[in-house]
Amino acid sequence: MFVRDWLLIGLFWFGLPMPVGAEAVTLSCYGQMKQGGLVLCETANTDAVLVDNGTREYEIPVNENGIATIGIHRKADLQLTVTAKSDPKVTESLSLTARDDPFRTIDGLDCDKIDARTEEQKAHASRSWVKKQTAFKTFANGEGARNGFIRPSDGPASSPFGPARKYIGVGKDGKPCDRTSVHQGYDIAIPVGTEIIAPAPGTVTLGDPDLYYEGGTVFLDHGDGLVSVFLHMSEVDVAAGDKVEAGDRLGASGNTGRTSGPHLHWAVKWRNPGTSERGGDFYIDPALLLDLSPAP
Numbered sequence: 001m002f003v004r005d006w007l008l009i010g011l012f013w014f015g016l017p018m019p020v021g022a023e024a025v026t027l028s029c030y031g032q033m034k035q036g037g038l039v040l041c042e043t044a045n046t047d048a049v050l051v052d053n054g055t056r057e058y059e060i061p062v063n064e065n066g067i068a069t070i071g072i073h074r075k076a077d078l079q080l081t082v083t084a085k086s087d088p089k090v091t092e093s094l095s096l097t098a099r100d101d102p103f104r105t106i107d108g109l110d111c112d113k114i115d116a117r118t119e120e121q122k123a124h125a126s127r128s129w130v131k132k133q134t135a136f137k138t139f140a141n142g143e144g145a146r147n148g149f150i151r152p153s154d155g156p157a158s159s160p161f162g163p164a165r166k167y168i169g170v171g172k173d174g175k176p177c178d179r180t181s182v183h184q185g186y187d188i189a190i191p192v193g194t195e196i197i198a199p200a201p202g203t204v205t206l207g208d209p210d211l212y213y214e215g216g217t218v219f220l221d222h223g224d225g226l227v228s229v230f231l232h233m234s235e236v237d238v239a240a241g242d243k244v245e246a247g248d249r250l251g252a253s254g255n256t257g258r259t260s261g262p263h264l265h266w267a268v269k270w271r272n273p274g275t276s277e278r279g280g281d282f283y284i285d286p287a288l289l290l291d292l293s294p295a296p
């Protein structure tokens, strides 16, 4: 056999990108690369991605459209590595933008509404807690974030996601009270009775007119682990199991539960659909979902 023939055999063999039968593994991530943001990774030929943010490693399943939906914690490390589970060589290193959330003090808290004090209030609060935890454990299928989100109501944004807030007030007994919390949602200042619409398609997993802290509440599961939470509503017009499209009416805004005035509190929780362990779930910034860059 001539040398040229060996060369041709070599070219034939090594020129093939993959052994016959194997498909190329791909990974391409886009979205809001910011603390509190959301990253969508389009993949091929892997059923999960491995995420490493420096302090935590976890696995996120890829949905039937080849997309892995990765929530970014508001305190996440600024470097995130995403790797295809089926091929460790297929990996992307993402640099995240840091948040700079302020600290605010808010006066005028109704101390008697903060903590459940009477037996009846305590029972109401614990029933409400069970309803929320049960809803957060259910997962619906849906298109997730890939077609973007719209604002659930017109009206000025009155309080963004992220700031730590210290509420102070005086109770009926004349004693001062305070509570510090991180604002985990996006507030829209609108009068009681303003229509609330679905920001993206989804399945209702909780519709309750009277949770203790939250008041009238709707949970809307968009799929891929993303659930929108709407609080303080005066009317709840949907029930668990209802399927809605973006723009469909969910109810009306109000001033129910623990509030300092009429507004809609819209929050979005990211949950990893690949685990039954709910301790790693967290809220992300809804405003960033209104500006999700499309796939490149």
Ligand SMILES: [Zn+2]
Binding pocket: 159, 183, 185, 186, 187, 264, 265, 266
């Ligand atoms: Zn709020």
